[in-house]
Amino acid sequence: MSPITVLLVDDHLVVRSGLRALLGTQPDLHVIAEAASGEEAMDRVQERSPDVVVMDLAMGAGMDGIEAIRRIRERNRSQAILVFTTYDSDADIVRAVDAGAMGYLLQDAAPEEIFSAIRGAVQGKSVMSPPVASRLFQQLRNPEEILTPREAELLSLLTEGLSNRELGRRLFISEATVKTHLAHIYAKLGVETRAAAIATAIRREGMR
Amino acid sequence: MSPITVLLVDDHLVVRSGLRALLGTQPDLHVIAEAASGEEAMDRVQERSPDVVVMDLAMGAGMDGIEAIRRIRERNRSQAILVFTTYDSDADIVRAVDAGAMGYLLQDAAPEEIFSAIRGAVQGKSVMSPPVASRLFQQLRNPEEILTPREAELLSLLTEGLSNRELGRRLFISEATVKTHLAHIYAKLGVETRAAAIATAIRREGMR
């Protein structure tokens, strides 16, 4: 059986060489290229056509991981893409899977888990770290959590620390309307105070 | 000249092997041990007495990096400790330097930067990544922003969305005291509402 070719994408050199060393212990896995950015990743995929792309979502400058996944899948469906990232945010998971990622691993995954995820990805199996899976599951179980555009807008401003009055002014609506929207947002997020709403919003989304 | 002995501390195996591979390219740097937790790090220091400890601050379970730095410095001052972490939060930098770290590098630092930081640390020089340095500088310029331990504790709970009453219960203090602390925190953070305090706290610190 011919070896599985892998492209590593991460803006941290240390993580790339760590992964390279780790995968090097497996005779059937060959790292054939590395990339430090989304743009570079697309070039390498074009040139080398790896079987699997192992990608970090958080990339310093330029195109982010999600966008890179989407573009790679757009022009070439033969690669399996595995997300390999440090932090797990609900929004990222959903967006990555949506963009076409085959699996989602956290960086503290056990080596065996990583190997089998790569091997599985080639065969079309999707793998995810247990904590990731449970989050995704929860996300899918609560479809009522989807905010309307207006609510999302409000929530976003809410995380800037604005008061109801300021929110109203900013959105050209009355304070009464602000309160109505907030009540709906709280219900959907499952919280009771604006403080909790802000906390969950910032932590859940990549809002920073 | 005898080589510089190094202990790597990081809960991610991938980062450890990446660093090991990277440092392996330098004849004068010898990685003599690795540790995946604060506790383990202390044991390794005791056993092997490395010249330099390269440590990640964010460690999954158990003792965190800051605490590990403090304890290592307490019982043995001959090690130089270098912080090597992914994210830079203002509070972490101050706390790490306070605990006795000789330098503070971000994981996307260039290899040369890492090497020279390690070599410099042995000679008592402190090194930090430019973005880190500028943050620290800013922090020192605003000394009024430094929260007391109790205030930091409160702020941390605040970001979970607790009410004043809940905060009081959790910390075994009256609601009146909670309000006093909050007023001080708001003043130091330059905000006027708990919402804004939560927003700035979560975004500024690495609180997730």
Added chain:
DNA sequence: GAGTCTCTCAGCCTTTTGGCTGATACGGCT
């Protein structure tokens, strides 16, 4: 021993927030 910092608590008053009920208007879907 006086000054400073930190943590603790109280009372009083204003503003803000949140819960509830009910209402109008617009657009899309059946």
Added chain:
DNA sequence: AGCCGTATCAGCCAAAAGGCTGAGAGACTC
């Protein structure tokens, strides 16, 4: 035409948060 989701607004009331002043206890420093 009727229904539903979304966005808009109002009034009322209770709870929470925030501003202010004042104050005592313990620790640490000069």
